[in-house]
Amino acid sequence: MAPALVLKHVSKAFGTQSVLRDVSIEADAGEFIALVGPSGCGKSTLLRIAAGLERADAGEVSLAGVNVTDTRAADRDMAMVFQSYALYPHLTVRQNIALPLAMRRLSGFERLPMIGRITPSARAKHASIMADVERTAEALRITELLNRKPGEMSGGQRQRVALGRAIVRRPKAFLMDEPLSNLDAALRVHMRAEIVSLHRAAGVVTLYVTHDQEEALGMADRVAVMIGGRILQIASPEVIYTDPEHIDVASFIGSPKINLLPGKIVHGGRLFQAGRYLFSGFSGPERDVTIGIRPEHLFLSTEAHEDSIPLFLQRLEFLGSEVIAHLKNQNDGRALIARLEPDHASDVAGLKQLFASATDHELMVFETDGSRVRAAASVADGAASYAA
Amino acid sequence: MQPEGGKPRRLTRFDHREVRAALLLCAPTAVLMLALLVLPTLAVLGLSFTDAELGVPGFQFLGLGAYADLFTDRAFLRAFRNTAIYVALVAPASVVIGLVLALLIEAEVKGRAFFRSVYFLPVVSLTVAMASVWQYLMHPSFGPMNLVLQRFGLPSINWLGSSDNVLTSLALIGIWQALGFNLVLFLAGLTAINRDLYAAAEMDGVRSAWSRFWTVTWPMLGPTTLFVVTITMINAVKVFETVATLTQGGPSKASEVLLYTIYKEGFVYLHIGVASAMAVVFVAVLLVLLLVQTKVLEKQVHYA
Numbered sequence A: 001m002a003p004a005l006v007l008k009h010v011s012k013a014f015g016t017q018s019v020l021r022d023v024s025i026e027a028d029a030g031e032f033i034a035l036v037g038p039s040g041c042g043k044s045t046l047l048r049i050a051a052g053l054e055r056a057d058a059g060e061v062s063l064a065g066v067n068v069t070d071t072r073a074a075d076r077d078m079a080m081v082f083q084s085y086a087l088y089p090h091l092t093v094r095q096n097i098a099l100p101l102a103m104r105r106l107s108g109f110e111r112l113p114m115i116g117r118i119t120p121s122a123r124a125k126h127a128s129i130m131a132d133v134e135r136t137a138e139a140l141r142i143t144e145l146l147n148r149k150p151g152e153m154s155g156g157q158r159q160r161v162a163l164g165r166a167i168v169r170r171p172k173a174f175l176m177d178e179p180l181s182n183l184d185a186a187l188r189v190h191m192r193a194e195i196v197s198l199h200r201a202a203g204v205v206t207l208y209v210t211h212d213q214e215e216a217l218g219m220a221d222r223v224a225v226m227i228g229g230r231i232l233q234i235a236s237p238e239v240i241y242t243d244p245e246h247i248d249v250a251s252f253i254g255s256p257k258i259n260l261l262p263g264k265i266v267h268g269g270r271l272f273q274a275g276r277y278l279f280s281g282f283s284g285p286e287r288d289v290t291i292g293i294r295p296e297h298l299f300l301s302t303e304a305h306e307d308s309i310p311l312f313l314q315r316l317e318f319l320g321s322e323v324i325a326h327l328k329n330q331n332d333g334r335a336l337i338a339r340l341e342p343d344h345a346s347d348v349a350g351l352k353q354l355f356a357s358a359t360d361h362e363l364m365v366f367e368t369d370g371s372r373v374r375a376a377a378s379v380a381d382g383a384a385s386y387a388a
Numbered sequence B: 001m002q003p004e005g006g007k008p009r010r011l012t013r014f015d016h017r018e019v020r021a022a023l024l025l026c027a028p029t030a031v032l033m034l035a036l037l038v039l040p041t042l043a044v045l046g047l048s049f050t051d052a053e054l055g056v057p058g059f060q061f062l063g064l065g066a067y068a069d070l071f072t073d074r075a076f077l078r079a080f081r082n083t084a085i086y087v088a089l090v091a092p093a094s095v096v097i098g099l100v101l102a103l104l105i106e107a108e109v110k111g112r113a114f115f116r117s118v119y120f121l122p123v124v125s126l127t128v129a130m131a132s133v134w135q136y137l138m139h140p141s142f143g144p145m146n147l148v149l150q151r152f153g154l155p156s157i158n159w160l161g162s163s164d165n166v167l168t169s170l171a172l173i174g175i176w177q178a179l180g181f182n183l184v185l186f187l188a189g190l191t192a193i194n195r196d197l198y199a200a201a202e203m204d205g206v207r208s209a210w211s212r213f214w215t216v217t218w219p220m221l222g223p224t225t226l227f228v229v230t231i232t233m234i235n236a237v238k239v240f241e242t243v244a245t246l247t248q249g250g251p252s253k254a255s256e257v258l259l260y261t262i263y264k265e266g267f268v269y270l271h272i273g274v275a276s277a278m279a280v281v282f283v284a285v286l287l288v289l290l291l292v293q294t295k296v297l298e299k300q301v302h303y304a
Helices: A043-051 A093-105 A120-139 A155-167 A185-202 A213-219 A237-242 A247-252 A342-348 B013-047 B065-070 B074-107 B112-124 B127-137 B144-151 B166-191 B195-203 B209-220 B222-237 B241-247 B258-268 B272-301
Strands: A005-014 A017-027 A032-036 A058-063 A078-081 A173-177 A205-210 A222-227 A230-235 A259-266 A270-273 A276-280 A287-293 A299-301 A309-318 A323-329 A335-340 A353-357 A363-366
Touching: A005 A043, A017 A043, A017 A205, A017 A230, A032 A043, A032 A213, A043 A058, A043 A078, A043 A173, A043 A205, A043 B195, A078 A155, A078 B195, A093 A120, A093 A155, A120 A155, A155 A185, A173 A185, A185 A213, A205 A213, A213 A237, A222 A237, A222 A247, A230 A237, A230 A247, A247 A287, A247 A363, A270 A287, A309 A335, A309 A342, A323 A342, A323 A353, A335 A342, B013 B272, B065 B272, B074 B112, B074 B166, B074 B222, B074 B258, B112 B166, B127 B144, B127 B166, B127 B241, B166 B222, B166 B241, B195 B209, B209 B222, B222 B272, B241 B258, B258 B272
Parallel strands: A032 A205, A032 A222, A078 A173, A173 A205
Antiparallel strands: A005 A017, A005 A058, A222 A230, A259 A270, A259 A287, A270 A276, A287 A363, A299 A353, A309 A323, A309 A353, A323 A335
């Protein structure tokens, strides 16, 4: 099957400021792709280019196999949901949801108030629009809001209406620009599930922009991590988290952040961290690298092992299902973070000094340019537990 | 000063001092307001029921009869009618043209500041000085406006000298004056519109500039438009300088307007009583305008 939505080699600059650098995404039919990145990374611009609200300097957009690069947004048949909801404040919910249908199904004359319904065919069209609006409102459980105006509703209700306006005409693609950012935390979690199930029901390819990694990981089939106008990695949420291709992906995704330690690959492809040998199997010349360890992979113990790092325990943060330990490396004073089971946390609570270690396959090694380096699997065998 | 649910507390000596201090601090403002606003207003209201004349000792109390006289006074009725016509010409034209110009200026980034300043000039310039410029422009024999008409083979117009044209000519100047202010207000209103709404309209299939205007711009400008219409009408009702400097209400009272008539009655003929009654009617007209516009239109333009 042809991909449903394709962005090919898209570049965009505002003045001399380059916002997007050769970005490509291929989304399959019915796929939910989240574009996640820090603010200013160009994700919203990319979405607006996909929508046709913004023109790319170079590159191509195609929808359902048709090149729409030069088609204006109104003719692309995509629907967009905005962070600000962008509902028409002077229209009722019913009129808001009906507007995209009215614009597409009715002529200018038929849209006129009162006299627009003068012919039987126009009346039939109006009736079919109203039926579609009712059906959409039912699906979103906003039927009782249909006669209200946006100003009389809560943020969550407004966002539902905005979703209704998007899905009512069954577009070829959904584009969502941080639709949940203006909602409070509890509602956001609830709406996540709701958007996912709406997406499943509609089966329409969706591009979802967010700066919230939890949203991206939790909702999307695939996550595209954008930083500095580039897509650094696009993969399933699992792969993005456990197997990042770039140090920026590793540090952007994951909360608390991944621990980064300076390391060195020396002669013979052996990896050292602060003088401690970790494992070997690397190729290339001698060079500095960065070693990443997720907080949950840092194992804390009260006794020193041969190669463990001595740490000061600074603070324990109790979060219910987990405990975050804030630590300081005794050797170089760098901060480290470990995520502990509450049971384990009670063992270390009250102690000043701890020792950290990790297992080799949980370590990620990055070059100074940020790209990932992997050791040849055959050599990274034996060492059971070693210091990080 | 009463604690919730408790018995009324007796004021202590400290409280009395506090109250006295508060009153003392309020006094200057209160006295000034009383002397400069409340008393004069009451005086005008009182005088409006009399036939007082400046310099004539003693006056008669006419009661509502003073107002009855006013509404049978042909000069006053004429001024009333002329003012209404003037407002009916100036308000719609300056609002519509102001909006159209604002849309044109908003659409083009280049020269926005320039055009805004140019159209705003009449607002900040001295009306009396500008009136003499208009007098020259509208001069029947060598005024540039007639010269232009002649160039196109059209008959000359006696702009300010004919009783048929004078109100329209004054209205033209009034539009020129009000335009810049309205334009700047509309520009501010346009800038305040959430850009996402235009994006949403485009995504919803709103294709033409015409439907975009009626779907987004016009409804979103509602509060601005209400304000602009109100302020323009009030300013038009208050027309005075151009009349006083250019026509003195003539020819043959064809450009008598409310404020100018009040001025003549009060300060030329010194009929304080009559002028006061007119002033009361004048203020009543302004208040009614304000009330009608806020009450009737407010519901339809504020969405929050």
